[in-house]
Amino acid sequence: MTSRLRDVLALSIGLYLLAFGALLLLDSSSLRPVGAPGLVEGAAGFALIALGLLSLLAAMRVRRFARRLSRAIGHVHSAEAFAVDDAVVRTVVGDILLDLRGASLPEGETELTLLCWLGTVQVRAPHGVGLAVTAQTFVGTVDVLGVREEGLIRDIEVRTDGYDQARCRLRLRLSTVVGEILVVQSER
Numbered sequence: 001m002t003s004r005l006r007d008v009l010a011l012s013i014g015l016y017l018l019a020f021g022a023l024l025l026l027d028s029s030s031l032r033p034v035g036a037p038g039l040v041e042g043a044a045g046f047a048l049i050a051l052g053l054l055s056l057l058a059a060m061r062v063r064r065f066a067r068r069l070s071r072a073i074g075h076v077h078s079a080e081a082f083a084v085d086d087a088v089v090r091t092v093v094g095d096i097l098l099d100l101r102g103a104s105l106p107e108g109e110t111e112l113t114l115l116c117w118l119g120t121v122q123v124r125a126p127h128g129v130g131l132a133v134t135a136q137t138f139v140g141t142v143d144v145l146g147v148r149e150e151g152l153i154r155d156i157e158v159r160t161d162g163y164d165q166a167r168c169r170l171r172l173r174l175s176t177v178v179g180e181i182l183v184v185q186s187e188r
Contacts, residue, residue: 020048075119088113095120101186105129105168113173120180123172127186130166132159135174135181144183160185 076089076096089096089112096114101124114121125131135142136155142148144158163169174181 019052088115090115091119092117093119095122097122099124100129100170101126105170107167109169109171111171111173115175116179117177118179119176120182121174121176122182123174123184125170125183125185127188128166128168129185130160130163130169131172131183131185132163132169133157133172133174133183135172135183137176137179137181139178140176141180143181145185158183 075094076091076098089098094116096116096119098112098114103126105126112123114123121135131145133144134155134157135144136153139152140154141150142154142156144156145160147156147158149156160166172183174183
């Protein structure tokens, strides 16, 4: 299951449960005498609304942990030293330069999504980190760890040797509409 599907699935289920629960609750609250069927419909409506709210809260909690940085126009550059967690970085017009050589990477897999409509996406990864990179551009150049493609609708998937055994792993999803994508890894 993709991360985008995971994000949307919980929200969709929550909204459907809320809507169906509200319909059941409204149907059971008509101006007729309340009997056993009305009580069951009302209880089912409340239960579905509660499940819907729990699903929405769970989805919001998951989203809260993923750091998101968006900028319409301008450049996004990494700081000297920072901690890396799952993140989505977006810009419409500008460049994204992410230098992870001095960053504090957690153990396990970290997913970074970098989206740029018009500009350059550059990632510099430290030596010894496992990399799984999916990079695509509609018009431009993609160069991921020495694998290079130019032109229209370029899509590259590259994975470093020993990715699954690496202590720290980075899953990078990089995309531009018009621009350049460059991913390099330090040799030492």
